[in-house]
Amino acid sequence: MQKNGPVALIFHVLVLTFVLAPLVIICLVAFTPENTLSLPTTGLSLRWFEAVFAHPDFMASFWNSIWLATFSATLAVAFAVPAGLAISRYTFPGRDFLNALFLSPLIIPHLVLGVAFLRLFALIGATGSFAWLVATHTIIVTPYVLRLVLAALSGLDRSAEQAARTLGAGEWTTFRRITAPMILPGITGGWLLAFINSFDELTMSIFVTSPATVTLPVRMYMYATESIDPMMAAVSALMIAITAAAMLVLDRAFGLDRILVGQR
Amino acid sequence: MAFLTLERVSKEFGTFTAVRDVNLTIDKGEFVSLLGPSGCGKTTTLQMIAGLVEPTQGRISLDGHDITHEKPNRRGLGVVFQSYALFPHMTVAQNVAFGLEMRRVPQAERTERVREALSLVQLSSFADRYPRQLSGGQRQRVAIARALVIAPPVLLLDEPLSNLDAKLREEMQFELRRIQRKVGTTTIMVTHDQAEALSISDRVVVMEDGRMTQVDAPYRLYEQPSNTFISSFVGKTNLLAGTWRRSGAEIGGVLLEASAPEIAAGTPVTLSIRPEKLLLRDAGAGRLDGRVASRFFLGSQWLFTVETSLGTMTVTIPNQGEEPPAEGSPVSLDWSPANLRVIADTAAAA
Numbered sequence: 001m002q003k004n005g006p007v008a009l010i011f012h013v014l015v016l017t018f019v020l021a022p023l024v025i026i027c028l029v030a031f032t033p034e035n036t037l038s039l040p041t042t043g044l045s046l047r048w049f050e051a052v053f054a055h056p057d058f059m060a061s062f063w064n065s066i067w068l069a070t071f072s073a074t075l076a077v078a079f080a081v082p083a084g085l086a087i088s089r090y091t092f093p094g095r096d097f098l099n100a101l102f103l104s105p106l107i108i109p110h111l112v113l114g115v116a117f118l119r120l121f122a123l124i125g126a127t128g129s130f131a132w133l134v135a136t137h138t139i140i141v142t143p144y145v146l147r148l149v150l151a152a153l154s155g156l157d158r159s160a161e162q163a164a165r166t167l168g169a170g171e172w173t174t175f176r177r178i179t180a181p182m183i184l185p186g187i188t189g190g191w192l193l194a195f196i197n198s199f200d201e202l203t204m205s206i207f208v209t210s211p212a213t214v215t216l217p218v219r220m221y222m223y224a225t226e227s228i229d230p231m232m233a234a235v236s237a238l239m240i241a242i243t244a245a246a247m248l249v250l251d252r253a254f255g256l257d258r259i260l261v262g263q264r
Numbered sequence: 265m266a267f268l269t270l271e272r273v274s275k276e277f278g279t280f281t282a283v284r285d286v287n288l289t290i291d292k293g294e295f296v297s298l299l300g301p302s303g304c305g306k307t308t309t310l311q312m313i314a315g316l317v318e319p320t321q322g323r324i325s326l327d328g329h330d331i332t333h334e335k336p337n338r339r340g341l342g343v344v345f346q347s348y349a350l351f352p353h354m355t356v357a358q359n360v361a362f363g364l365e366m367r368r369v370p371q372a373e374r375t376e377r378v379r380e381a382l383s384l385v386q387l388s389s390f391a392d393r394y395p396r397q398l399s400g401g402q403r404q405r406v407a408i409a410r411a412l413v414i415a416p417p418v419l420l421l422d423e424p425l426s427n428l429d430a431k432l433r434e435e436m437q438f439e440l441r442r443i444q445r446k447v448g449t450t451t452i453m454v455t456h457d458q459a460e461a462l463s464i465s466d467r468v469v470v471m472e473d474g475r476m477t478q479v480d481a482p483y484r485l486y487e488q489p490s491n492t493f494i495s496s497f498v499g500k501t502n503l504l505a506g507t508w509r510r511s512g513a514e515i516g517g518v519l520l521e522a523s524a525p526e527i528a529a530g531t532p533v534t535l536s537i538r539p540e541k542l543l544l545r546d547a548g549a550g551r552l553d554g555r556v557a558s559r560f561f562l563g564s565q566w567l568f569t570v571e572t573s574l575g576t577m578t579v580t581i582p583n584q585g586e587e588p589p590a591e592g593s594p595v596s597l598d599w600s601p602a603n604l605r606v607i608a609d610t611a612a613a614a
Contacts, residue, residue: 159349162316165336166343167414168366181353
């Protein structure tokens with residue numbers, strides 16, 4: 001690995017500080033005993049965390065977001081694994097189209113998707129349903145799973161599958177016993193990334209949630225437009241903690257650079 | 265007794281013909297090697313026998329049954345892949361047990377057969393390791409145990425030794441032969457290494473450009489190659505181009521005595537003589553005079569290149585404990601005419 005010169009080193013430190021400082025500060029603010037957004041200079045307090053857990057709307061939104069992320073990540077896996085197998089192994093008419101279609105939510109701005117879904121739901125009378133919210137989130141998180149599944153499949157030694165076939169395994173058994181366990185890191189990594197992306201999603205969700213299905217980011221957004229108090233900081237700190245925990249699990253289990261950069 | 269038969273088997277990938285018109289009959293218990301340079305169609309042939317690639321034309325039958333279109337999981341053949349293809353998420357024992365599990369062999373019998381298979385390849389104490397914890401040679405033996413434990417009628421080996429270092433490769437050659445003798449399974453091995461093919465096979469099938477060009481016992485293949493490609497691919501040789509006369513070949517105005525009953529006078533021919541069949545004599549004492557261009561000491565033998573009026577010849581002589589002629593010294597080459605192999609130049613052999 002190349003060593004950084006002093007200028008590059010200063011530059012990297014500045015970039016990291018610039019990126020991390022707001023996160024660090026918001027986490028510190030979460031522990032303030034004061035009534036305003038301020039750094040905890042007079043002492044530490046958990047009162048704003050207590051306020052979050054005592055707030056029924058925030059708790060409802062939190063669980064709503066957890067379930068939403070769980071369902072949409074799981075559904076995305078259910079779509080992405082067969083799609084990944086088809087795209088990586090077979091040549092068929094429309095293969096490139098299918099690939100592009102599955103990955104397109106990465107390119108289309110979420111604002112545009114939000115407006116489009118809002119219009120669609122109004123047309124078919126699906127506004128406000130949790131199931132349709134799950135559907136929209138599944139669409140935007142599937143690309144993450146698909147990319148990781150495709151990466152896992154491209155690095156797979158196909159002769160292991162052939163070996164299983166010659167040993168008497170049918171196609172389904174071969175998938176279940178050999179292929180699936182071998183691409184499991186890709187599937188799990190994809191699921192976690194999908195979960196995090198769904199859990200954090202705000203822009204599109206603003207349009208497609210109803211009062212009954214408000215997600216945590218949307219709840220925070222709504223709350224912040226009315227009043228700013230340190231409870232927002234506490235919620236933010238919780239979200240950062242959950243996301244960081246998921247990333248940590250991901251890194252420990254499979255290596256983040258392997259998943260995100262696609263190195264094996 | 266024909267056990268495995270390939271009749272006019274061909275495989276085309278688009279416009280490319282990987283294998284054409286292969287006819288091969290293999291007897292029960294035989295060890296046959298498919299030998300050829302890369303891209304000659306040997307692996308495709310093996311994959312067609314395994315059922316992993318479907319032939320475009322032809323028929324493959326095993327023990328009297330047509331298996332041409334049978335799925336690989338119904339053929340029950342043992343296959344050892346070049347990359348070993350072990351299941352990375354299973355232990356050695358689980359890898360070996362997989363085929364038995366697919367056959368719904370009861371647990372007790374399964375354990376016993378896995379134990380036997382692992383002891384056959386001398387890996388009994390490694391049953392609970394994962395493939396990544398094994399060396400190349402050990403993985404290779406696990407792959408063999410996994411293929412053999414299902415008691416396959418035919419064992420197919422795809423370049424089984426090519427990923428091993430030279431010393432281990434030699435050991436594994438003996439090991440493969442030992443296991444095959446002990447179990448008696450009909451075995452087909454694909455290899456590009458002529459030494460490997462010669463040392464362990466009962467018969468060698470040479471393939472070039474998707475065609476079978478010679479099928480013979482290793483010794484006969486070496487001594488009587490049917491074309492110039494085989495004579496230089498299997499072992500080393502000196503090739504001399506000339507014209508056939510009634511009692512020998514005329515090369516560069518010199519008539520070299522040789523016998524080849526079926527060749528008409530005037531036919532262009534190539535003479536092939538192995539480096540170890542050439543003898544070094546004092547200048548003037550042999551059939552062809554020359555001068556030592558270089559010599560290399562290889563331990564058990566000396567390798568000479570000798571400049572002659574017919575071209576540069578390679579000669580190997582055993583190390584007899586005396587120093588042979590130095591570089592630059594005049595020598596003479598001698599040989600027994602019976603060791604001159606005459607190959608008629610045909611379109612296929614050119």
